[in-house]
Amino acid sequence: MERHYHPYHLVEPSPYPYLASMGALGLTGGSAMYFHSFAHGGKIAFLSLILILFNLVYENFYKVKEKSIFINIYLLRCNIYDV
Numbered sequence: 001m002e003r004h005y006h007p008y009h010l011v012e013p014s015p016y017p018y019l020a021s022m023g024a025l026g027l028t029g030g031s032a033m034y035f036h037s038f039a040h041g042g043k044i045a046f047l048s049l050i051l052i053l054f055n056l057v058y059e060n061f062y063k064v065k066e067k068s069i070f071i072n073i074y075l076l077r078c079n080i081y082d083v
Contacts, residue, residue: 016059023051 026048033041 014059016055020052020055023048023055027052 027045030041030043030045030048034045035041
């Protein structure tokens with residue numbers, strides 16, 4: 001497999017920014033509908049909040065790489081391992 005080198009950093013594509021923005025849009029619209037007593041506004045706001053929380057928990061806690069810089073700094077400070 002040929003490796004391409006770029007003068008800039010390319011990140012891996014992820015669906016989580018799109019899910020978070022859809023959740024934020026749904027939360028905003030659902031809250032406005034709920035405040036103006038439209039049908040199912042509260043349900044839309046609640047489901048959008050669940051989507052945002054899922055996005056937060058899954059992306060930030062379950063997809064953390066073992067070689068994260070923050071984990072390495074913490075382990076180095078605790079003298080758990082040497083580099």
